[in-house]
Amino acid sequence: MKIFSKEQIYEADALTVKRQNISTTDLMERAGTQIFNWIHARMQGAQVPVHIFCGIGNNGGDSLVLARHLITHGYHVKTYIVNYSDKRSKDFLINYDRIKSVTKDWPVLLTNDEAFPVINPKDIIVDAVFGIGLNRPVVQWVTALFDHFRASKAFTLSIDVPSGLYLDKAPEAINSVVSASYTLSFAAPKLAFFLPQTAQYTVQWGVLDIGFDQAYLNSVHTEAELIAKSEVLFLFKPRTKFSHKGQFGHSLIIGGSYGKIGAVTLASKAALSAGAGLVTAYIPKCGYTALQASLPEAMVITDVNETYISSIDIEIDPSVIGLGVGMGTDSKTVQALDVFLKSNKYPLVIDADGLNILSQHKALLKLLPPQTVLTPHPKELERLIGGWKDDFDKLDKVKAFASTYNIIVVIKGAHSITVFNNKLYINTTGNPGLATAGSGDVLTGIITGLISQGYDPLEATVFGVYLHGKAADIATGKYGYQSLFASHVIDYLGAAYVDLFKKPESQEREDDEENKGS
Incomplete structure (x- = not known):
């Protein structure tokens, strides 16, 4: 199995939109729906509180799609926007408006460590604060949020990568990365899942197919390859x-x-x-x-x-x-x-x-x-x-x-x-x-x-x-x-x-x- 670099994932994203004649919003909808399908197949409607923490980029947009589907299927969902910057991605804003159309319980805006929600050990956390594009240290109050996740002892599902994890270098501090119980990685696992310093941030991982252009994935040369029985x-x-x-x-x-x-x-x-x-x-x-x-x-x-x-x-x-x-x-x-x-x-x-x-x-x-x-x-x-x-x-x-x-x-x-x-x-x-x-x-x-x-x-x-x-x-x-x-x-x-x-x-x-x- 190929392990793609950050740049190759971005290229796959762009080529998929172009070759499949879809919008970036359509691709985000597909990704969020696939995450929902994965969760729904395992929860089967169980009324366990699900806390979804969304960033303000595309990873957060994916999780807003997920939250909308969970809400319309009757799940007990609480959505939070981790407001670490004034910038917003276009597709995040589109899906922010869409979720407001299906619930009166609008996402809660988190701006500091004074208003972190209560999370019980039997709850579920969905972590979608940062994706693969993170290129700067995590601000202190967001690091405190990650500590809050750990302290809750709740099952934590990270989307694509545990938030705070870089794909090409070690984190600045041990607690600046989410400790995921499971990570749903788009298209392929990430190299960081297999290195001693960074593998500790996800107990398990799985690959989620969100329909990236298959011709590109098959043809691109990758620096790393995962060796299993099929190889x-x-x-x-x-x-x-x-x-x-x-x-x-x-x-x-x-x-x-x-x-x-x-x-x-x-x-x-x-x-x-x-x-x-x-x-x-x-x-x-x-x-x-x-x-x-x-x-x-x-x-x-x-x-x-x-x-x-x-x-x-x-x-x-x-x-x-x-x-x-x-x-x-x-x-x-x-x-x-x-x-x-x-x-x-x-x-x-x-x-x-x-x-x-x-x-x-x-x-x-x-x-x-x-x-x-x-x-x-x-x-x-x-x-x-x-x-x-x-x-x-x-x-x-x-x-x-x-x-x-x-x-x-x-x-x-x-x-x-x-x-x-x-x-x-x-x-x-x-x-x-x-x-x-x-x-x-x-x-x-x-x-x-x-x-x-x-x-x-x-x-x-x-x-x-x-x-x-x-x-x-x-x-x-x-x-x-x-x-x-x-x-x-x-x-x-x-x-x-x-x-x-x-x-x-x-x-x-x-x-x-x-x-x-x-």
């Missing part, structure tokens, strides 16, 4: 009846040091479980027996050194190399990596201490082959690119970093984001159970195993991040968040693959009913 299904490479292991490549996992052989074991097992035909682990001698015993399906090559990697002497011809897990940063390991990168001709996936070495010796970044995949956690990322002032600044810095070295970077988090060629691929799977030792090693192995099978590095990364999160989602059904191990994620990778072709439960019920009828 990764197009990446999946099926196997034929006569497939054999030689067709699915040979993954080499290089890493490990004394006390950290488990990282290589996890990555190697994940590569196999992701579908690599063969996997070899290159480790120090101390890990030979442990790895051979714990993962008999993998082959093992040992370094001449007992406790850490001191040279990388490869006599096999791998399809891809996953490098860095548990490797340590001994000076001889750093020297070995330097020598290796200068002659390496294989695709790379780099994690953990591989990243730490790169951050300490940034000249090595120039030796990475095109589309090398880096999978840093937040601290590793900071060591690579430096600090950032907010999540949007972080994205800009990662895009610049990835472009400079022509590499792929995974920003790991609740919504892991793959960055390549100035584009963001935002993952939708995963859960807090992944905040556990070894889950990053597993991701490294999965991506390595996918590249081994012939997925190009970007496909492998986007698909691998999805599978990693989906396996964790399925596994938590048995283990919960707190008891999830990284090895459980590997155990459920098969279930994640199977889930790609599983119909939603609602579709299965419909199919069952049709089969019964036939």
Whole structure:
């Protein structure tokens, strides 16, 4: 699913009016009616007090349309105009006149914090104070109104975005944005819904189709894309009846040091479980027996050194190399990596201490082959690119970093984001159970195993991040968040693959009913 910028939403709005030969007022009526339909389908006439807070721009106009429809359908509605400026949009004024024609209970004008209405916990708040066009700090008394919303503990529905939330920068203050229980976002979700600093402002979100010009939405190139099952299904490479292991490549996992052989074991097992035909682990001698015993399906090559990697002497011809897990940063390991990168001709996936070495010796970044995949956690990322002032600044810095070295970077988090060629691929799977030792090693192995099978590095990364999160989602059904191990994620990778072709439960019920009828 595409995630549109503010400018693209404005363009979609203008093109829709032009191509569908309608007025901006007609489009506002459509938007407000769709919001009403969404609410009406869920409330079914329930007489719960609904407090609608309208701004004085187009977002407020949409909510005036909503208020009018709720009133004419007999709902208990109270409408307020949040008068933060003397300016009014044309369509707001048109709908302000229209609502006065259907009720004697005209909207209440709010001009300061002295007259905020009483809102009970069982009431409903509709927040339409600001839309995506906000470009200045929220005035103090409006911030106090948002605090009033929070204090009421009422269910809060935000229209398009939680009021006060920018689409391209973090808010000035934590309380200057509405805390929405649910946000109905026009056409597509907003990037801000997926970033740590801004995702906190909406518990849930949904997309509302208000009839924007579909040709434009389909053709426009977006900076960000949301990755769910429908997107990764197009990446999946099926196997034929006569497939054999030689067709699915040979993954080499290089890493490990004394006390950290488990990282290589996890990555190697994940590569196999992701579908690599063969996997070899290159480790120090101390890990030979442990790895051979714990993962008999993998082959093992040992370094001449007992406790850490001191040279990388490869006599096999791998399809891809996953490098860095548990490797340590001994000076001889750093020297070995330097020598290796200068002659390496294989695709790379780099994690953990591989990243730490790169951050300490940034000249090595120039030796990475095109589309090398880096999978840093937040601290590793900071060591690579430096600090950032907010999540949007972080994205800009990662895009610049990835472009400079022509590499792929995974920003790991609740919504892991793959960055390549100035584009963001935002993952939708995963859960807090992944905040556990070894889950990053597993991701490294999965991506390595996918590249081994012939997925190009970007496909492998986007698909691998999805599978990693989906396996964790399925596994938590048995283990919960707190008891999830990284090895459980590997155990459920098969279930994640199977889930790609599983119909939603609602579709299965419909199919069952049709089969019964036939």
